[in-house]
Amino acid sequence: MRAHVEEHHPDLQAVLDHLVSSGGKRVRPVVALLTGIMLGADPERLITLAASIEMLHTATLVHDDLIDGALLRRGIPTVNAQWSPAATVLTGDYIFARAAELAAQTDSVPVMRAFAETLATVVNGEITQLFTSRGLSSRENYYQRIYAKTASMFVLAAKAAALISPVDGDIVEAMRVYGYEVGMAFQVVDDILDFTGEQAQVGKPVASDLRQGLVTLPAIYYQEANPDDEDMQAVLRGEYHNESRLNRLVEAIRQSGAIQLAMEEARRFVARGREAIVALPESPERDALLELGDYIVDRNI
Amino acid sequence: MRAHVEEHHPDLQAVLDHLVSSGGKRVRPVVALLTGIMLGADPERLITLAASIEMLHTATLVHDDLIDGALLRRGIPTVNAQWSPAATVLTGDYIFARAAELAAQTDSVPVMRAFAETLATVVNGEITQLFTSRGLSSRENYYQRIYAKTASMFVLAAKAAALISPVDGDIVEAMRVYGYEVGMAFQVVDDILDFTGEQAQVGKPVASDLRQGLVTLPAIYYQEANPDDEDMQAVLRGEYHNESRLNRLVEAIRQSGAIQLAMEEARRFVARGREAIVALPESPERDALLELGDYIVDRNI
Numbered sequence: 001m002r003a004h005v006e007e008h009h010p011d012l013q014a015v016l017d018h019l020v021s022s023g024g025k026r027v028r029p030v031v032a033l034l035t036g037i038m039l040g041a042d043p044e045r046l047i048t049l050a051a052s053i054e055m056l057h058t059a060t061l062v063h064d065d066l067i068d069g070a071l072l073r074r075g076i077p078t079v080n081a082q083w084s085p086a087a088t089v090l091t092g093d094y095i096f097a098r099a100a101e102l103a104a105q106t107d108s109v110p111v112m113r114a115f116a117e118t119l120a121t122v123v124n125g126e127i128t129q130l131f132t133s134r135g136l137s138s139r140e141n142y143y144q145r146i147y148a149k150t151a152s153m154f155v156l157a158a159k160a161a162a163l164i165s166p167v168d169g170d171i172v173e174a175m176r177v178y179g180y181e182v183g184m185a186f187q188v189v190d191d192i193l194d195f196t197g198e199q200a201q202v203g204k205p206v207a208s209d210l211r212q213g214l215v216t217l218p219a220i221y222y223q224e225a226n227p228d229d230e231d232m233q234a235v236l237r238g239e240y241h242n243e244s245r246l247n248r249l250v251e252a253i254r255q256s257g258a259i260q261l262a263m264e265e266a267r268r269f270v271a272r273g274r275e276a277i278v279a280l281p282e283s284p285e286r287d288a289l290l291e292l293g294d295y296i297v298d299r300n301i
Numbered sequence: 302m303r304a305h306v307e308e309h310h311p312d313l314q315a316v317l318d319h320l321v322s323s324g325g326k327r328v329r330p331v332v333a334l335l336t337g338i339m340l341g342a343d344p345e346r347l348i349t350l351a352a353s354i355e356m357l358h359t360a361t362l363v364h365d366d367l368i369d370g371a372l373l374r375r376g377i378p379t380v381n382a383q384w385s386p387a388a389t390v391l392t393g394d395y396i397f398a399r400a401a402e403l404a405a406q407t408d409s410v411p412v413m414r415a416f417a418e419t420l421a422t423v424v425n426g427e428i429t430q431l432f433t434s435r436g437l438s439s440r441e442n443y444y445q446r447i448y449a450k451t452a453s454m455f456v457l458a459a460k461a462a463a464l465i466s467p468v469d470g471d472i473v474e475a476m477r478v479y480g481y482e483v484g485m486a487f488q489v490v491d492d493i494l495d496f497t498g499e500q501a502q503v504g505k506p507v508a509s510d511l512r513q514g515l516v517t518l519p520a521i522y523y524q525e526a527n528p529d530d531e532d533m534q535a536v537l538r539g540e541y542h543n544e545s546r547l548n549r550l551v552e553a554i555r556q557s558g559a560i561q562l563a564m565e566e567a568r569r570f571v572a573r574g575r576e577a578i579v580a581l582p583e584s585p586e587r588d589a590l591l592e593l594g595d596y597i598v599d600r601n602i
Contacts, residue, residue: 011428011430011432012425063390063391063394066386066387066390067390069386083368085386086367086368086431087431087432089364089367089368089390089393090364090368090424090427090428090431091428091599092390092394093364093393093424093427094419094421094424094425094428096394096397096420096423096424097417097420097423097425098421098423100401100413100416100417100420100421101414101417101418101421103413103417104410104414104416104417105414106408107410109405109408109409109410109413111442112401112404112405112410112413113405113406115401115403116398116402116404116405117402117407119397119401120395120398120399120401121393122398123391123394123395123397123398123552124313124398126391126393126394127313127391127392127395129386130387130388130391131388152577230546276346284508
């Protein structure tokens with residue numbers, strides 16, 4: 001990634017360095033790398049693919065933070081907190097372009113197609129969220145949202161790595177399922193941590209979604225168990241700007257069984273992901289992919 | 302293009318219909334289609350490619366208008382004039398994604414690479430313009446800008462159509478040169494029309510670039526012939542907000558020989574573009590590409 005973002009406009013260089021240094025967990029490229037090594041992909045193409053996926057993810061985050069007006073990501077200021085909206089839009093576009101260049105360098109048309117489809121899925125999900133998702137306590141809507149936002153990119157990571165490997169279609173399909181299930185689990189846990197984490201740890205305000213009217217799995221479970229909670233009702237009516245009522249609601253959700261129920265849901269996703277690949281030949285990478293599920297649910301950041 | 306933007310989110314559908322209907326001259330897909338038919342490309346792939354290029358162009362316009370705060374494009378309201386910045390960013394992203402999907406459907410890795418490189422060139426040009434191009438009266442900087450902004454996309458149209466055709470590398474190179482020269486001419490003429498056109502005709506305010514401190518070829522020629530014009534000096538110092546002084550300057554440029562000099566420059570670009578393809582076997586499409594140069598310099602919109 002660093003090699004690919006060098007020698008451009010100095011201001012752009014500064015913000016790219018900032019983004020590349022800001023880290024994150026790099027789970028998506030890890031999934032791609034483990035899958036590709038396990039399945040015998042060419043290392044050079046595989047690394048290019050992994051970098052492409054992480055940059056695509058980074059580009060969507062840059063535009064996402066602009067749209068949400070988020071000021072912190074991973075505990076450090078977002079691009080839009082420091083730059084103008086114009087520069088932020090263009091920075092995101094530039095990272096898209098670089099990600100697309102890397103994807104093209106895999107020399108695989110199926111990878112390019114998967115890449116473009118994933119981008120369309122992610123953006124379509126953001127548009128749907130922008131227009132229709134506030135105040136909706138629907139599990140179906142929630143699963144659609146987190147597929148578009150997160151699991152689709154995990155599918156890309158696992159599937160594209162299989163596509164550049166010398167394997168049959170049923171292995172590609174197994175990896176797609178793995179990516180889907182593990183990606184869904186990852187976002188469910190992210191949404192749990194949004195409630196249970198501390199601001200300093202997660203790097204953004206606690207319950208930041210609910211404070212924007214977005215109802216995630218812990219809140220859905222809470223709403224199902226407490227259909228008469230008036231503060232929850234208010235959020236569902238679109239009234240999510242009263243901070244003291246929101247703080248009470250967040251605390252109630254944190255103390256309720258909803259967190260545990262959501263965590264069990266995440267573990268079920270992980271179990272299905274493991275199931276999809278457990279019959280593959282034993283290898284250190286397969287075992288790492290199996291263990292990645294535990295990391296995903298047990299992490300606290 | 303219409304077939305490819307159907308059946309999505311209704312609000313998004315409305316804005317996509319709006320964009321697809323808003324027309325424009327469709328010069329880039331015309332270059333791709335004429336090139337591909339002339340060189341024997343498969344019609345289905347060629348049409349996909351042409352749609353992909355026009356959608357890539359449209360996506361960059363959507364973000365461009367957001368960045369410039371432009372309220373009119375082709376005489377009708379821009380997306381950002383009607384929608385929030387968030388929706389505008391996502392609409393542009395969505396059209397990028399659809400363009401990338403179409404490009405991937407050409408099943409050509411070289412086309413995908415050219416597509417991704419062009420996107421990087423366009424965005425890098427916009428970033429450079431955003432940070433450094435105000436008040437610069439430099440021909441070199443101007444040519445770099447219009448290559449990034451316009452000619453790069455004409456290069457993509459001509460070159461990618463050749464890449465999916467059964468032809469040798471020297472023909473691909475001839476088409477690249479054609480795309481470059483004709484694309485440069487196209488933008489020079491656009492910049493002339495920005496001065497000579499009427500708002501109702503061009504669909505945006507007269508001298509809209511100069512009013513943002515952007516110095517294009519007519520202004521550069523004027524500045525060379527009138528180095529002591531105080532209003533021009535003011536623009537070069539970054540003082541381009543005094544409307545009456547700007548109106549006087551625009552009128553002076555319109556009445557000067559600068560327009561004619563810029564037009565002669567455009568004709569030289571076109572002549573080099575024709576030169577690149579004149580030795581190709583005679584065909585109706587080759588003749589149309591030769592004539593396209595005249596259309597480009599003689600148009601008044």
